């Protein structure tokens with residue numbers, strides 16, 4: 001079996017005595033779509049922060065392709081191939097969608113400066129290709145804040161894809177999106193990631209979304225993994241139903 005793309009080993013971190021990571025061990029294989037579920041405050045977002053360098057553990061390691069990344073800066077981790085989209089989309093809301101994309105591409109290439117034009121043909125072409133990936137080409141000229149939350153979430157993920165990641169971490173991709181829009185959003189999102197060959201780890205509270213889109217599920221409880229496996233098995237585990245599914 002090939003080495004995992006990402007591996008976490010015995011991660012530990014506390015905030016004011018609360019163990020937000022209490023011996024986290026988990027792996028994700030290349031190409032996998034992995035869902036993280038768990039009650040509020042169980043440490044799911046903390047885990048994403050540990051994987052992306054936003055916080056550092058007091059013990060434990062995170063490995064990407066077998067190399068430790070635990071104490072690297074967020075920018076360095078992003079360059080190594082882990083991109084992230086947040087629960088609340090991190091967009092320049094008063095800018096056009098295409099500008100949001102071009103800014104990210106320009107920042108990645110290290111060529112952006114405020115005194116030179118942002119709209120360059122090669123950045124525009126790449127931005128349009130990213131928007132097309134997520135069926136967003138028709139809103140390229142729209143101001144980001146005028147779009148519904150589902151589209152804003154997709155734009156945020158398209159921006160994350162500008163980093164050409166191998167792994168994307170998605171914190172609640174369907175939160176704030178209506179039940180009607182949710183499956184359309186996930187269909188577009190997961191279809192695009194699969195086509196691009198990108199591995200995905202997503203935190204999710206909607207168990208129907210998890211059941212449909214996750215290859216595997218890990219269940220968080222008080223800072224560690226309490227169960228994992230195929231969605232149809234895990235989501236029917238009485239312990240998971242009692243602690244997570246029943247309260248989601």
Ligand SMILES: Nc1ncnc2c1ncn2[C@@H]1O[C@H](COP(=O)(O)OP(=O)(O)OP(=O)(O)O)[C@@H](O)[C@H]1O
Nearest residue numbers: 015018019020038039040041042043044045046047
């Ligand atoms: N930067 C921080 N400073 C202080 N406490 C924090 C910080 N980050 C997380 N915590 C605490 O750590 C615990 C785990 O929080 P975390 O946000 O990781 O949980 P979660 O499972 O993502 O919750 P939710 O489902 O509500 O988003 C909580 O008690 C939270 O208050």
